Amino acid sequence: xxxxxxxxxxxxxxxxQEVILRCVPISxxxxxxxxxxxxxxxxxxxxxxxxxxxxxxSEIFDDQFSVERPDGSNFTLKIRSTKxxxxxxxxxxMRPDRGATGELFFGEGSRLTVL
Amino acid sequence: LAKTTQPISMDSYEGxxxxxxCSHNNIATNDYITWYQQFPxxxxxxxxxxxxxxxxxxxxxxxxxxxRKSSTLSLPRVSLSxxxxxYCLVGDWEGARDDKIIFGKGTRLHILP
Numbered sequence: 001x002x003x004x005x006x007x008x009x010x011x012x013x014x015x016x017q018e019v020i021l022r023c024v025p026i027s028x029x030x031x032x033x034x035x036x037x038x039x040x041x042x043x044x045x046x047x048x049x050x051x052x053x054x055x056x057x058s059e060i061f062d063d064q065f066s067v068e069r070p071d072g073s074n075f076t077l078k079i080r081s082t083k084x085x086x087x088x089x090x091x092x093x094m095r096p097d098r099g100a101t102g103e104l105f106f107g108e109g110s111r112l113t114v115l
Numbered sequence: 116l117a118k119t120t121q122p123i124s125m126d127s128y129e130g131x132x133x134x135x136x137c138s139h140n141n142i143a144t145n146d147y148i149t150w151y152q153q154f155p156x157x158x159x160x161x162x163x164x165x166x167x168x169x170x171x172x173x174x175x176x177x178x179x180x181x182x183r184k185s186s187t188l189s190l191p192r193v194s195l196s197x198x199x200x201x202y203c204l205v206g207d208w209e210g211a212r213d214d215k216i217i218f219g220k221g222t223r224l225h226i227l228p
Contacts, residue, residue, distance in 0.1 A: 004158075033216065043159060043202070043218040055214040091158045093216075102149035102208040104216060106158025 002026040004107035006092050012113045016081050021110045023075040023092030032075045033093040033104065034067060036060070043091070049075065082114045117142045117205040124223040133190045135222050137203030140184045145207040148179060148186045151218070153200045159218065162201075163188070198226045 005024040013019050025032070034046040048055040049067050064083075069075045075094075079086055089111050093104040120138040127133045139148070147166050151159040163170055165177040165186070176189040190197055200221040208216070 031214065035218075042220045043153070045215055045217050048214040048216075050214065058215070089156070093158070102147055102164055102204060102206060102216065103161040104159070106160065109156070109158055111156075 002029075002105050004092055004094060004105050006090075006107035006110050008110055009108070010111040010113070012115065013082055015084060015114055019079045019082055019086075019112060021077045021079075021090050021092075021112070023077075023094075023107055025069075025073075025075055026094060026096075026105060029094040029096045029105070031055075031095045031097070032067075032069065034077045035091045035093060035106075036088040037091065037109075038088045046077070046090075079112075082112075084114050087112055087114045117146055119203045119205055119219050121201075121203050121219065121222045123220065124225065126225045126227060127193055128227050129194055130192055133193050133197070133224065133226075135188045135190075135201055135203075135224065136185055137188070138185045139203070139205045142183050142205050143207065145209070146205050147208055148177065148183075149204045149206070149208075150175070150177065150188045151202040151204065153202065153221070159202060193224075193226050195226050195228060197224065199224060 007022045032049040035043050037043045045058050047057040047061045064080045066078045089109040091109045092107045117139045149164040150162045152162050153159040163175050163177045167179050170177045178187045200223050202218050202221040
């Protein structure tokens with residue numbers, strides 16, 4: 001099974017600091033997603049990304065968040081000025097195409113702790 | 116997006132067959148039904164997907180009645196390692212309607228020895 005690699009696995013930061021979470025794409029996967037999961041809660045959709053553009057985003061994904069995939073390299077999620085409530089696991093996911101299968105390949109997650 | 120309803124939690128014993136039912140009354144014609152499994156501190160993992168009738172793979176079976184307003188994930192002979200949260204998702208993964216793949220609250224399955 002293809003593996004999605006995320007870095008860092010855990011990051012501790014001070015409130016107000018910028019954080020960048022990275023995800024190494026699986027070869028030939030074209031559709032990318034970020035999710036977050038606050039401890040003990042459900043997996044929440046943040047954003048989907050295709051062809052260097054945001055396809056969909058949730059109300060959580062406000063101006064403090066941005067995503068990019070410069071030059072077809074790592075897929076990144078940036079939080080410009082972190083808040084305490086941004087503490088969560090952040091999962092990157094991807095799929096190869098918009099075929100009928102709803103199979104997303106998830107990374108192991110990046111745990112963000114905002115102090 | 117079709118709304119899904121699942122039991123919040125279930126307990127079962129090792130060696131038993133476990134059936135988790137998901138309701139999706141407003142499923143659309145082009146929607147597929149997909150199930151994921153999530154262990155603590157890990158990302159969700161795809162288990163199975165179906166459109167109608169029955170689908171089986173090495174991990175589970177998925178039963179979908181003719182009206183498609185519900186589906187049942189069946190895990191044969193569970194073990195302690197099947198303790199996880201199971202999510203039912205319904206959506207038009209192929210169509211151009213949207214590209215949000217939304218997880219509900221899932222069913223927390225606890226397997227007892």
